[in-house]
């Protein structure tokens with residue numbers, strides 16, 4: 001009888017529900033920083049007793065697999081994987097009625113926090129979509145100018161200025177889209193402290 005070199009537990013570490021590869025820790029942190037860095041975050045989240053009053057009064061929780069208490073707990077405990085998972089589907093069930101905000105004994109606004117998560121998700125999607133459009137335009141225009149260069153006799157390689165100059169812009173756009181860390185509340189506080197000195 002042959003034995004596998006990996007145990008059953010090892011095979012399912014990562015995501016036990018789907019076949020998708022686990023999301024990189026840096027990306028999860030970046031998403032959370034994006035949400036937490038919004039200046040409204042500290043006003044919407046003051047702590048959480050896990051009492052469930054928000055879920056008991058939430059109309060969406062009666063109809064969907066959705067609980068504002070769960071969302072607030074994920075943010076309060078900084079459960080990065082849970083936040084990422086909730087952003088895939090659950091947060092889109094909220095009707096933005098803010099009944100929860102009026103009921104929370106801690107003065108939290110679960111609906112407001114969900115709005116921040118939605119804005120983060122949309123902003124990230126839009127940035128990636130805009131970059132893909134930019135990349136497509138770069139490829140099409142550069143193919144065109146190099147074809148023109150060949151057709152007119154392939155003399156001085158003037159299209160290199162288009163390819164190179166625009167290429168730098170494209171790289172900066174790629175850095176902005178995939179590489180740059182968002183400005184956080186901590187960054188703003190640090191800058192304010194620096195200006196006071």
Ligand code: SF4
Pocket residue numbers: 047048049050051052053054055068069072103104105106107108110
């Ligand atoms: S957000 Fe407020 S109402 Fe909801 S579980 Fe936390 S403390 Fe309770």
Ligand code: SF4
Pocket residue numbers: 054057058059060061068093094095096097098099100101110111112114
């Ligand atoms: S704002 Fe969203 S989470 Fe809050 S009560 Fe309304 S539907 Fe529920």
